[in-house]
Amino acid sequence: MRIDFHTHVIPHALPDFMEKYGQERWPVLKQTCACGANIMVGGKVFREVTDQVWSPEKRIQDMDREGVDIQVLSPIPVTFSYWAPTDAALEMAQIQNDFISETVKQRPDRFIGLGTVPMQDSAAAIKEMERCINDLHLYGIEIGTNVNGENLDAPEFQEFFRMAEEWNVPLFIHPWETLAKDRTPRHNFMYTVGMPSETALAAASLIWSGVIEKFPNLKICFAHGGGSFPYILPRLDQGWKVWPHLRLTTHPPSHYVKNFYFDSLNYDPLNIQYLIDRFGYERVMMGSDYPFLLREIPPGNVIDEMKSLSDEQRNAILGGNALKFLNVNEKRRTNGTESTDTGREAAKSGTST
Numbered sequence: 247m248r249i250d251f252h253t254h255v256i257p258h259a260l261p262d263f264m265e266k267y268g269q270e271r272w273p274v275l276k277q278t279c280a281c282g283a284n285i286m287v288g289g290k291v292f293r294e295v296t297d298q299v300w301s302p303e304k305r306i307q308d309m310d311r312e313g314v315d316i317q318v319l320s321p322i323p324v325t326f327s328y329w330a331p332t333d334a335a336l337e338m339a340q341i342q343n344d345f346i347s348e349t350v351k352q353r354p355d356r357f358i359g360l361g362t363v364p365m366q367d368s369a370a371a372i373k374e375m376e377r378c379i380n381d382l383h384l385y386g387i388e389i390g391t392n393v394n395g396e397n398l399d400a401p402e403f404q405e406f407f408r409m410a411e412e413w414n415v416p417l418f419i420h421p422w423e424t425l426a427k428d429r430t431p432r433h434n435f436m437y438t439v440g441m442p443s444e445t446a447l448a449a450a451s452l453i454w455s456g457v458i459e460k461f462p463n464l465k466i467c468f469a470h471g472g473g474s475f476p477y478i479l480p481r482l483d484q485g486w487k488v489w490p491h492l493r494l495t496t497h498p499p500s501h502y503v504k505n506f507y508f509d510s511l512n513y514d515p516l517n518i519q520y521l522i523d524r525f526g527y528e529r530v531m532m533g534s535d536y537p538f539l540l541r542e543i544p545p546g547n548v549i550d551e552m553k554s555l556s557d558e559q560r561n562a563i564l565g566g567n568a569l570k571f572l573n574v575n576e577k578r579r580t581n582g583t584e585s586t587d588t589g590r591e592a593a594k595s596g597t598s599t
């Protein structure tokens with residue numbers, strides 16, 4: 247089974263939040279033709295999108311042509327809206343979460359959904375995470391690499407991570423609002439240099455600060471093969487070794503990666519082999535960034551080319567690892583929406599107490 251862990255969706259009928267709430271930063275979907283639209287931010291085109299981004303039928307046509315059995319659907323990071331007042335950001339999140347849930351309900355054999363939560367307000371984020379998992383039957387939560395410039399180790403996010411661990415909700419950490427924004431617009435470096443660096447900073451922050459030591463069972467997948475994090479990990483270890491006065495954890499950073507997962511989107515067999523050698527083949531999940539320009543076509547192409555992989559390793563990376571990461575009970579997913587997974591039960595009992 248071939249599962250594309252990293253794909254994005256947006257509702258076609260996304261309301262115009264800029265008109266409703268007045269702030270310029272809201273992403274607004276402006277249809278340009280029957281088969282496409284522009285995502286506008288502050289009156290400028292942020293990204294051109296095709297109807298693949300909202301149409302399940304179009305997606306399934308592509309999946310059939312490219313050999314993908316299941317897509318994991320995530321919101322587009324520009325919609326995270328962590329900068330906005332909580333109520334409005336929650337409304338934006340809920341519209342998307344409801345849309346993703348409805349899309350999955352139409353074709354539970356082809357889609358699995360991840361939700362988004364308003365990280366600027368931990369209590370609201372936890373409440374929406376609970377709704378995503380229990381009511382909407384989504385399988386995890388996608389969050390950004392920073393929240394209004396705060397790294398993910400800031401104290402205000404600890405409760406969210408604590409609950410994600412307790413409820414066994416897997417997290418997909420995706421770069422957005424990338425660092426060095428003043429130095430990266432030229433050459434579109436925010437995508438090729440900013441995003442991988444941003445992801446590395448998020449992973450390093452979670453480890454160095456002790457968040458991962460505190461919540462060792464938190465399951466996290468980092469987008470784009472973990473960005474530059476896998477490569478800088480030995481340097482983090484060296485920093486930990488030579489700066490004892492800065493240590494916040496018992497062990498060096500590389501000790502805390504046992505529940506880190508990475509999508510395979512680094513475009514190169516050598517880089518994927520590096521991920522496998524460093525973290526194990528069980529931690530790599532095929533992901534393509536469908537349907538955007540930088541996506542891998544067809545999804546899993548590089549993995550297919552890798553002669554070094556055994557059948558077991560290849561099958562795990564192409565699909566099995568994603569099912570395990572997302573705690574998917576295969577029978578449950580295809581038969582309906584009743585909750586049976588341990589994490590979901592934990593989340594349910596959590597809300598009743």
Ligand SMILES: [Zn+2]
Binds near residue numbers: 252254420469535
């Ligand atoms: Zn993406």
